[in-house]
Amino acid sequence: MKKNIDFKMRFADRIYKYCFNDGILTDDRVTAIWDSSCKVISKAMLCEIARWGDERGQPYDYEHWKEECKDVRDDLIGRAAKFVAETKKAGMYPDLDPPVFSNRSKVILKSIYNCPANFYVKISFLYPQPGTIFYTTDGTDPRMWDLTGNVSPTAIEVSGKETTIPIQQVTTIKARTKDGDTWSPLHEIKLIPSKTSPVVINEINYDSDSNFNTEDWVEIYNNSDADIVLDGWKLKDSNDDNVFEFSPATMLKQGSYLVVCFDTLAFKALFGSVENYTGNLGFKFGTEGDAVRIFDNDNSLVDIVEYNDQSPWPLSPAGKGPTLELANPDFDNALPESWKASIDFGSPGRINTMFTVMAVKDDHGIHKVPEIFTLSQNYPNPFNPTTIISYNLPKSSHVTLSVYNIAGQLIETLVNRQQRAGTYQVRWDARNISTGIYFFKIKAGDFQQARKMMVIK
Structure with a gap:
């Protein structure tokens, strides 16, 4: 061999x-x-x-x-x-490096990268080396697989040592370096530009655990900077005959959530603290796969998610308790990679349990690694109903970010996962929290810090 x-x-x-x-x-x-x-x-x-x-x-x-x-x-x-x-x-790995992908001098290490809209990616050598870069954007390999090792006819040859590609839709780039008869290993990346839909399908419960049966529900989120009246808007599954019409008085404020339930009584019995819900849906979503669609008052499609219960979609939302949660409202929710299985039974009407942020960039669009651990004061403060909490990680750490009341009781855990070095922001929605003083505390490795904030309603 x-x-x-x-x-x-x-x-x-x-x-x-x-x-x-x-x-x-x-x-x-x-x-x-x-x-x-x-x-x-x-x-x-x-x-x-x-x-x-x-x-x-x-x-x-x-x-x-x-x-x-x-x-x-x-x-x-x-x-x-x-x-x-x-x-x-042993002669089983070439002494030739593949090209790297970067944006504004920042090398992209992830194989799946959620990028901003109107993004550009540069393909280049990390260090000076011999060879020519070949790449594709159609899913094929730049190298032939016929025991010849020739350049594929679908490959694009880079003139010089680098090239820049605009990313306007979901794009998979496969790149190699070739020097004589030697090929580098394949470097592959999938780039997913952010969506700009004003209303986003943010969480789906399509197959409840029999021990926690809330019946089906869908959470939508206003990802715009303006309040939206849902008069004449509709929610459908894959069947055009299954239609839920929002009442004329339904207002979805900017940055807020609304849960649409199949059975509001069943939902409220298990999520008693959630107030921002509506219903009843006259239909259920498929347990093995279906579509969730939102249409505005002109009957134009605003958002669509076509999920199923097979990989690469998360598997546990199929009857085991968790829901499908969109990792971030700015991510493309048409892609399975943008969805996670929730913690416990989901987070209807509030920020998702698996909410993921991208590291914040500086004024030049470059990701900078902080020098020290810090937890910034939330902004705005005082606030109603949402605020932003920012923190810096100088190295990869397991991060826990939690909110406590003045009596020291845990109110909510906002982050509980391993994160790379970088600057992060998390939005906390206190819509269902009473007026008062609260504390947010971070623990990252040996670093711990707490700050005070105030909710005013």
């Missing part, structure tokens, strides 16, 4: 995919997975230690186990680089 040039290329492609950029075997990803696994079993280990002791039957304490976890974690760092070096030595 080592003499088969197509097999060797496939092998190198797989190594590059997993060991570079945001690959699963990169230091950040593999240590994050290890940390998460240790956290999951940490409480159980206390019981196991008390019961069994160590591998020799001798008792040892919890700190000993934590040190063992740290030793394994330290050993994981650098493993990908060592593996690449060994495969190069």
